Amino acid sequence: MNENVAALLPETALVAAAVCGLLAGSWLPRRRQWAVAVLAAAACVTGLVATSVTMATGGEQTVFSRTFAVDTATDAGRLTVLAALLLIVTLSAESVRGHKRESEFYVLLLLTGAGTLVLVGANDLLTLFAGYLLASLPGYVLAAFAKDAPGTEAALKYYLFGALLGTTMLAGVALLYGAGGATLYRHLRIGLPTAGYGLVAVGLVAVLAGLLFKAGAVPAHFWVPDVTEGATAPVAAYVTTLPKIGGLIAGFRLLHQALPLSDVNWPLLLAVLAAVSMTWGNLAAFFQASVKRLLAYSTISQVGYLLMALAVATRTDLAQRALLFYLAAYALTNIGAFAVVTALPRARSLADYRGLARHRPGLAAVLLVCLLGLVGTPPTGVFLGKLEVFSAAVDGGYSWLAAVAVANTVASLFYYLRWLAPVVRPGESHRAAVLGPLTTGTAYTAGTASLLLGLAGGAVLPLATGPLLG
Amino acid sequence: MLTVVTFLPLLACAVLALAPRAVPDRACVWAWIGTAAADLALVVALWAGFDTRGGMQYEQRVRWMPSAGVGYHVGVDGLSLPLVAMVCVLFLATAVYALRETRRVRTFVCLFLFLQTVSIGLFVALDLILFFVFFDLSIVGMYFVITGWGHGERARAAALKFFLYTFTGSLALLLGFIGLYLAADPHTFDLVELTRRNPLAGQGLYAGLVLLAIGAGLAVKTPTVPVHTWLPPAHTDAPAAGSAILAGVLLKMGTYGFVRIAMPLLPGSWRHYALVFVVVGVVSVVYGALVALAQTDFKRMVAYTSVNHMGYVVLAVGAAGTLAGSDVQARSLAVTGAVVQMVSHGLLTGALFLLTGVLYDRGRTYRMDAYSGLAAHTPRFAAATGVAAFAGLGLPGFSGFIAEFQIFTGSLASQATATAVALLGILITAALFLRALRTLFLGPPRLPAGIPAAGVVDLRPSEAVATVPLLALALLIGVVPRFLLDVVEPAGRAVTELVAR
Numbered sequence: 015m016n017e018n019v020a021a022l023l024p025e026t027a028l029v030a031a032a033v034c035g036l037l038a039g040s041w042l043p044r045r046r047q048w049a050v051a052v053l054a055a056a057a058c059v060t061g062l063v064a065t066s067v068t069m070a071t072g073g074e075q076t077v078f079s080r081t082f083a084v085d086t087a088t089d090a091g092r093l094t095v096l097a098a099l100l101l102i103v104t105l106s107a108e109s110v111r112g113h114k115r116e117s118e119f120y121v122l123l124l125l126t127g128a129g130t131l132v133l134v135g136a137n138d139l140l141t142l143f144a145g146y147l148l149a150s151l152p153g154y155v156l157a158a159f160a161k162d163a164p165g166t167e168a169a170l171k172y173y174l175f176g177a178l179l180g181t182t183m184l185a186g187v188a189l190l191y192g193a194g195g196a197t198l199y200r201h202l203r204i205g206l207p208t209a210g211y212g213l214v215a216v217g218l219v220a221v222l223a224g225l226l227f228k229a230g231a232v233p234a235h236f237w238v239p240d241v242t243e244g245a246t247a248p249v250a251a252y253v254t255t256l257p258k259i260g261g262l263i264a265g266f267r268l269l270h271q272a273l274p275l276s277d278v279n280w281p282l283l284l285a286v287l288a289a290v291s292m293t294w295g296n297l298a299a300f301f302q303a304s305v306k307r308l309l310a311y312s313t314i315s316q317v318g319y320l321l322m323a324l325a326v327a328t329r330t331d332l333a334q335r336a337l338l339f340y341l342a343a344y345a346l347t348n349i350g351a352f353a354v355v356t357a358l359p360r361a362r363s364l365a366d367y368r369g370l371a372r373h374r375p376g377l378a379a380v381l382l383v384c385l386l387g388l389v390g391t392p393p394t395g396v397f398l399g400k401l402e403v404f405s406a407a408v409d410g411g412y413s414w415l416a417a418v419a420v421a422n423t424v425a426s427l428f429y430y431l432r433w434l435a436p437v438v439r440p441g442e443s444h445r446a447a448v449l450g451p452l453t454t455g456t457a458y459t460a461g462t463a464s465l466l467l468g469l470a471g472g473a474v475l476p477l478a479t480g481p482l483l484g
Numbered sequence: 485m486l487t488v489v490t491f492l493p494l495l496a497c498a499v500l501a502l503a504p505r506a507v508p509d510r511a512c513v514w515a516w517i518g519t520a521a522a523d524l525a526l527v528v529a530l531w532a533g534f535d536t537r538g539g540m541q542y543e544q545r546v547r548w549m550p551s552a553g554v555g556y557h558v559g560v561d562g563l564s565l566p567l568v569a570m571v572c573v574l575f576l577a578t579a580v581y582a583l584r585e586t587r588r589v590r591t592f593v594c595l596f597l598f599l600q601t602v603s604i605g606l607f608v609a610l611d612l613i614l615f616f617v618f619f620d621l622s623i624v625g626m627y628f629v630i631t632g633w634g635h636g637e638r639a640r641a642a643a644l645k646f647f648l649y650t651f652t653g654s655l656a657l658l659l660g661f662i663g664l665y666l667a668a669d670p671h672t673f674d675l676v677e678l679t680r681r682n683p684l685a686g687q688g689l690y691a692g693l694v695l696l697a698i699g700a701g702l703a704v705k706t707p708t709v710p711v712h713t714w715l716p717p718a719h720t721d722a723p724a725a726g727s728a729i730l731a732g733v734l735l736k737m738g739t740y741g742f743v744r745i746a747m748p749l750l751p752g753s754w755r756h757y758a759l760v761f762v763v764v765g766v767v768s769v770v771y772g773a774l775v776a777l778a779q780t781d782f783k784r785m786v787a788y789t790s791v792n793h794m795g796y797v798v799l800a801v802g803a804a805g806t807l808a809g810s811d812v813q814a815r816s817l818a819v820t821g822a823v824v825q826m827v828s829h830g831l832l833t834g835a836l837f838l839l840t841g842v843l844y845d846r847g848r849t850y851r852m853d854a855y856s857g858l859a860a861h862t863p864r865f866a867a868a869t870g871v872a873a874f875a876g877l878g879l880p881g882f883s884g885f886i887a888e889f890q891i892f893t894g895s896l897a898s899q900a901t902a903t904a905v906a907l908l909g910i911l912i913t914a915a916l917f918l919r920a921l922r923t924l925f926l927g928p929p930r931l932p933a934g935i936p937a938a939g940v941v942d943l944r945p946s947e948a949v950a951t952v953p954l955l956a957l958a959l960l961i962g963v964v965p966r967f968l969l970d971v972v973e974p975a976g977r978a979v980t981e982l983v984a985r
Contacts, residue, residue, distance in 0.1 A: 335551075391620055397617075402552065404662055408659075408666055416659060427647065435631065438632060440588070471549045472548050472550060476551050479551060
């Protein structure tokens with residue numbers, strides 16, 4: 015049995031940093047608590063380096079009785095999660111500096127990051143559920159971090175949804191265990207096809223319910239707009255990015271590894287959910303006046319595009335690459351957009367962005383790149399992701415889904431342009447107060463990275479190609 | 485070399501964007517003029533070294549995203565080189581015209597430099613994704629031109645409509661490209677490779693759907709009836725320079741897509757559905773002309789004549805796909821005519837829209853009935869507009885005649901009825917241009933209310949330098965067309981052979 019702890023270095027680094035941060039935070043004077051932020055960033059960098067080493071040296075393996083896989087999907091997921099986490103840490107640094115619970119903020123962020131990493135690599139139903147809990151619980155607290163009324167309400171909603179769907183998921187785990195006689199995916203792959211259809215179907219739907227909650231997809235999306243609006247901007251950036259990466263890669267792995275031979279028609283289920291998610295998100299985003307709510311609904315529609323890759327998980331070889339690349343591009347682009355929102359704390363509605371291009375051309379450029387990127391305008395990363403996802407859907411026999419996605423992409427253009435139009439319009443903005451250089455720097459970094467990912471797609475795409483380990 | 489031609493404007497754009505704020509506006513425009521002139525000089529050099537029988541030339545190929553089947557592959561042949569040259573000429577003319585721009589000049593110049601890179605890039609792209617990248621970015625660039633420098637609140641609505649329509653088209657195009665990509669084995673987006681392999685040969689319905697997606701995408705951009713409705717507001721509310729580029733360059737992206745992508749890559753379905761394109765073309769010709777005739781707004785009228793002129797091109801490419809009753813020569817004549825029409829329309833409509841900008845500058849309105857007897861105040865302006873209008877209606881001696889003559893001769897053999905109906909278009913266009921000239925320039929002198937007669941200045945030097953060379957070039961093509969036809973004809977023949985295989 016492989017018990018190589020070194021293979022789990024990124025997860026270990028985050029947890030260790032969380033523990034150290036918590037201890038250090040209890041002793042550090044308030045003005046020096048920024049040290050915990052540095053510690054968190056260092057943990058992310060350590061994880062990134064460790065992942066790179068794994069990828070460079072071909073360290074793919076399964077560990078701990080095959081319950082956790084370190085393979086292409088894990089590597090790509092780790093890079094995305096850790097890079098996103100790093101950006102969120104730098105993004106938060108200025109807005110939580112001097113806060114009463116500054117160090118706790120980073121500790122919670124690290125813990126939820128570690129949970130997300132567990133989700134990404136989970137190769138077993140119980141590991142999956144453990145990851146779900148570890149990723150969710152700190153998230154509820156983060157949502158209420160500001161301790162104001164909207165934040166508290168958001169956290170309550172988030173928690174109730176998470177608890178309900180988490181329990182459902184646990185029930186699903188039990189059902190699948192009962193049906194397949196195991197919790198390991200490689201055993202379920204053999205056990206599930208012979209089990210009762212109804213049992214497997216109900217169990218799968220229940221497990222997917224939890225993962226869809228993480229991803230913020232319809233019908234488990236109701237918390238997304240409220241939490242995004244109620245929480246602080248950096249937390250909103252986290253809540254719309256990291257859980258999605260974890261939930262979607264975990265879902266892909268589950269479907270691809272445990273259910274490829276099952277006669278449950280899950281591809282159709284996911285295709286329908288994908289179509290409904292993108293449509294619902296877009297329709298709801300149309301006339302939002304608040305930028306955070308608009309972004310929240312936009313993320314719901316983005317999950318719809320991502321779910322397309324899950325629907326064709328076993329039907330085409332393009333699906334995995336498409337999902338992993340799209341996730342990376344989406345994470346950078348979405349964080350870029352939220353970074354601009356964070357950098358302009360007083361601009362809450364679309365109208366407040368009037369004249370931004372004149373007063374803050376740099377931030378306006380980032381917003382332009384990120385919003386057009388979310389639409390899927392070339393040559394940004396999301397464009398390439400969309401291209402891959404659409405190709406995968408057509409190749410997997412879901413051309414109608416690709417057509418729905420195209421129609422939705424056009425529709426989404428409308429509300430992104432509603433935001434961009436005031437940005438480029440001349441005018442005086444009285445809400446152009448900007449946070450410090452670290453926040454704007456994060457915005458520039460994320461914007462540039464999302465553009466570069468599209469231009470350098472040739473170098474990145476091969477990293478997302480490789481077998482999943484069972 | 486082609487890469488330099490393509491990205492030189494973008495480089496200039498980057499330099500200008502990063503230049504200190506102290507740089508005066510005039511210097512920005514002069515930098516643009518310098519860049520556009522340098523680019524044109526490079527294209528002239530390319531043309532001089534172009535071997536008319538050499539097929540695809542100046543090719544450059546760089547691995548970009550091999551795992552996704554995407555590469556950076558550019559090159560020019562007889563179809564694209566004249567269009568690249570036309571793009572450079574038109575941008576230079578627009579740059580000179582922009583010397584009179586006063587609003588946020590630096591951003592304006594940067595946007596147009598960006599658009600120039602995008603436009604040239606599209607015509608030299610030999611990879612479907614590269615083509616798509618430029619296709620989409622042209623929409624983004626033009627959106628900001630219309631919304632930022634158009635005529636007030638209406639311009640923003642027009643820009644949104646333009647963006648939504650053409651973006652829908654571009655995504656349909658993308659779906660079609662994906663269909664082609666997946667059909668090829670190994671998967672690739674490379675145009676030359678796909679042309680050679682003809683991956684969709686004999687795949688009835690699938691190939692038909694791919695053609696539907698690509699055809700619909702290009703038709704929106706062209707635009708043809710019934711997806712032309714974005715065009716009149718976009719043109720009317722855009723600034724003059726934007727309209728000139730929109731009509732002169734961006735519309736050609738659609739028709740160029742037909743001859744570069746739809747015909748060679750989907751020959752079987754193209755032949756099968758050629759009649760659809762013929763019908764769409766003829767309807768655009770007649771409908772565009774009739775609606776233009778009903779306009780009271782000069783700029784809107786010119787916009788609708790674009791629908792009419794692009795209709796000829798669609799008719800020609802449709803006829804080139806009809807094998808029955810035609811020979812190779814007729815079909816290649818039709819394709820050649822289509823390309824010449826693109827070049828000719830680019831020059832003439834570009835000039836007309838710039839002149840329309842002059843009209844608005846003087847009278848602050850496009851309404852034709854607000855003016856009368858302008859020729860008395862502004863003889864040079866009247867002369868230039870008159871020449872442009874006559875050239876636009878296809879008078880012999882101008883490029884439009886050469887193009888339309890070839891289109892009709894090439895289409896007549898296989899599509900006699902359609903061609904006969906399309907001839908009506910010429911008649912109506914002649915009527916509407918003559919009526920417009922009479923209303924604007926003849927009769928007792930009258931100006932819009934509130935504009936003193938002394939305040940009306942004739943064509944300024946910069947405006948003349950921007951428009952007259954375009955008309956001179958149209959005249960040159962009309963009188964000695966060989967230099968252009970020598971380049972286009974072999975490529976036209978090549979496309980015809982590809983369609984017939």
